[in-house]
Amino acid sequence: MITLADVEAARDRIRDVARHTPLDHSHTFSERTGAEVYLKLENMQRTGAFKIRGASNRIQQLRDEERAAGVVTASAGNHAQGVALAATRAGVPSTVVMPEYAPISKIRATEGYGADVVLHGEDYDEAAARAHEIEREEGRTYVHAFDDPEVVAGQGTIGLEIVEDCPDVETVVVPIGGGGLISGIATAVKAETDARVVGVQAEGASSVVPSLAKGKRVELDRVDTIADGIATRSVGEYTFEIIRERVDEVVTVPDEAIASALVAVLERSKALVEGAGAVPLAAVLERAFDYDDGETIVVALCGGNIDLNVLSTVIMRGLIERGRYLRVRTVLKDRPGALERLIEILAAERANIYAIQHDRTSKDVALNAADVELDLETRGHDHVAELIATLESHGYEVEVLV
Template sequence: MVTLVDIREAESRIRGKIIRTPLVYSPTFSSMSGAEVYLKLESMQKAGSFKVRGATNRILSSRDAIGPAGVIAASAGNHAQGVAVAAGLAGVPAAIVMPEWTSLSKQEASRGYGARVILAGTSLEESIVRAKELAGTEGMMFIHPYDDPAVVAGQGTIGLEILADLPDVDRVLVPVGGGGLIAGIALAVRGLRRSARVTGVQASACPSAIASRERGGPVAVDAESTIADGIRVKRTGDLTFPLIRDLVDQVVAVEEQAILDAVLLLLERKKVLAEGAGAVPLAALLSGAVAVTPGEKVVLVISGGNVDTFLLERILKRGLFDSGRIARIAVLIKEDSRSLPALLEVVSREGGVIGAVDQDRDDPGVPLDRMRVRIEVETRGPDHRDRILSALQRAGYRPL
């Protein structure tokens, strides 16, 4: 079992090897929630997530037992990069087994940190099996992403930093996948401030910790697709579950739309790039999944900021559409030189910013003397969008 002493030893061991990330007060999210909200920005950690803490503690605490072949891990993302960075700090080789579908950007990121990347398996579970096989045949030390005492202790150093910066914290909201992060943080926070509450947050697409708490032990759940792929873990860890059961006050789930909104809000309001898993604490706070009292001091652990560039583009676009900040409007207009400028003038007069214009004359459903025009308009929100639509209708247009 991991103890507070282990976490303190981990803090001493990894000091100077990792970044002591900032705890930042957010006036915006405080106003929106009624609580006093702080962000623990592990998105600013080395390799872009908290994972480097646990990996560094595991490697440094076992340095004498690591052979010339080095260490091996299985991951589709943050754990891979965390292990690669930690191995580089310790001067040992690292190999990462990744599922065959892992994005090219994540593969290249791991290689960029010095790791040897091995593609094997159609799921993370299959990749873990392969990594363990290679650990045995090639003499490498296997580093589990969460079910490892040294890894849990390393993640728990986040809790020590939170209490050092905010000794009277009332509640800490933490993403939950396999449970290593929340187990370590809960040990530190509850060990030093018993009255503080620790709340776990999962994606509704994969509520493994919630199911495990209901059943009284780790159980596997079906996992759907989610943008919070960093916490898409089908089964809570055997080591981490008792700590979650005994030290975590509640675990809640948030829907995809709330996660999307949180990613967008963090970027727009705080200029913080968070991956889906890192944004779930804010999603829980603002969606009402967690009830807070006015003035309560709440820390949101923004666990990582590694977002694939192309996925980020889609997330932002979807978020802007869903929030009414971008509208797509299609109308039929006459096929002459004045019709399109007149249409765009109505939108411009109402303050809409035209981002794209597409004209379609070839659709068989469009009359020969007409053309279909699709315009993409940036707005200030749903009310502004509706005013633009009303202005178009008053001008005689019939948005499709």
Template sequence: MLDYDLILDAATRLKKRVRRTELIHAHHFSERLGLPLYLKCENLQRTGAFKIRGAMNFMAAQPRSALAGGVITASAGNHAQGVAFSADLLGVKSTVYMPETTPPQKVFSTRDYGAEVVLEGKNFDEACSAALTRSKETGALFVHPFDDPLVMAGQGTIGLELLEDLPDLANVLVPIGGGGLIAGIAMAIKETHPHVRVIGVESAAAPSMQTAIKKGKVVTVPIRASLADGIAVKTAGSETYPVVRDLVDEIVLVEEEEIALAIVSLLERNKLMVEGAGAVGVAALLNRKVAKISGKTVALLSGGNIDVKTIAVVVERGMLAAGRYLKLKVELDDVPGALARLSTEIAEARANISIITHDRRSESLPIGKTEVLVELETRGPDHIREVISHLESKGYKLIQ
């Protein structure tokens, strides 16, 4: 069972083995939100995420005989790298089961740390089931990604660091997947600072912990694909659930577009590369999901391991959500100069053409007409309205 002493022991065990990550003041977001906001940068942690804390604490606490057969785990990526790195540091063989949909960057990184990687299952839960089966067959020690007191205690060391760096902390927003991270942090903070508000944030695509709290028991929920793949868990932990139920003040949900916009905002404003799961706390704040919040607030950036292809998709979605990108279909007369005149009017509206496509072959078009798809970079929602108003005033028929 998780308790405060386990977290203190973990802090001693992890000293000099993991990075004490930076707590930075986010000036832009603070001004925008009207409260002092700080970012706890676990995206800068060794292996790129907080997961190394729990994995290292679990393995370092084991007698050497328990590690003789190696370790095995399941993960969508960050826990995998934490286990692989820790095992390599301790001289232990590691095997990691990952869902078949895991971004390649996370697979390659895990292998680079020396682990055997097995891709199996459509999601974390299926990969976990396969890993547990192999653990029983081989005798390798299973390292649970979240549902273990030693793992939770390792994650809880983040809470101790927050209180040391910001003694007058009022609120902390923590991503929730299976619940190990927020359980450890809540235990670490509430033991000595019970007034601090601990707020969990889940993707609306996978609200397993919020559903468990509402129903009064752990349940399995259907999940959808999410940018926050690191917290897309069908079933909250049976060990983490009672801690979250007793110590976490509130759980809120964020949508995919909100997550995308938060990733882009962190990249633009703070020069921080954060994965979807790591951005949910900022997403919740930017979209006012937490009511009546004031005082010094921390959003935990839990990880930064984002695939390059995903970055491209996220930037586009984030720009769309921020009103920085506009797609229009425009019907034109199919005569020389029509496209040039459209380009001139777009320039008059001070928008930048990113992509333009010409289509004369649509059966829905009248003879003598052509359809143009234009993708424009804009300065925001107000500018979008100006662009549309300008083009319509010039007689263009627009379809958004």
């Protein structure tokens, strides 16, 4: 297993490539949770995510013949950009295999950093299989996204920065996909402090919890989560052993909580993170693990590379989860003034109308009635409950659609 010395050596190698990212104390999330919450803003890293650290550490140690042959990797997006930039800076040719449904923003960014991009497969694992074929066919060096000691050591430099900027840290919360990030951070943090390290996975891509329960790696049949950056079927072989030894606890969070956390950090901290970046904050806000009032918690916001189309969907889901958006259906008498009366009630309850669909031809209502769907901006779950109760008290039958 890697040691603190390996992480410190990695820091020296990548000093000119990777930024020392800010550690921001969040008054909002501290007040909400009762803890002292700090955000490690790795979304402000070059390429928009932590992956540049591990990729740079690995590529800078290639032999001359390996440099000439080039590198290949597989990635859902962030590692792709890290390898592309690190390879280009080192003058090394790079090919990156990405899943066919990788966000277009990440594909374009990877190409922009100088890599040749190949789209293959439905997820990371199928992309990785194709990348290994290219490795054999072209004699390239495979730069693994997480299951490589030098990559893990590079990611561990985040842990050194956390300890340097927050020496009193008591808990560090880190997302887990393949396990490279948390393995590196845990190595650094555990060697320097008594702090605990908590790992977090999305419920739809949770391989670590069953793996720890069985004492061996478990591979999922499929993954399904908005946190595409950690959507792997299995934790790495090398990283699993480090997690078993150096990570104190691993928990999971649902996509609804991830979306809500993403919206919260965007709205209150003015920081844009991707799904994987919001995962550890979701665990803190949902109290997926126990912590004490006043406990100093550092949350690793690992990346901010989110596709704009995905962002719009996630924001909407986050607003719904927080009671900030409501879609309802009701039936009106098809007579003059019926819709106006409904709108007056909504206005009195301070519900802002985004959209109205008024359909008198629906087969689901009587001939003298009209089907109405309304998209509403609301002010929280209590407001939603009050609004529905008011509508029902005026004789409307209300169906909540979202």
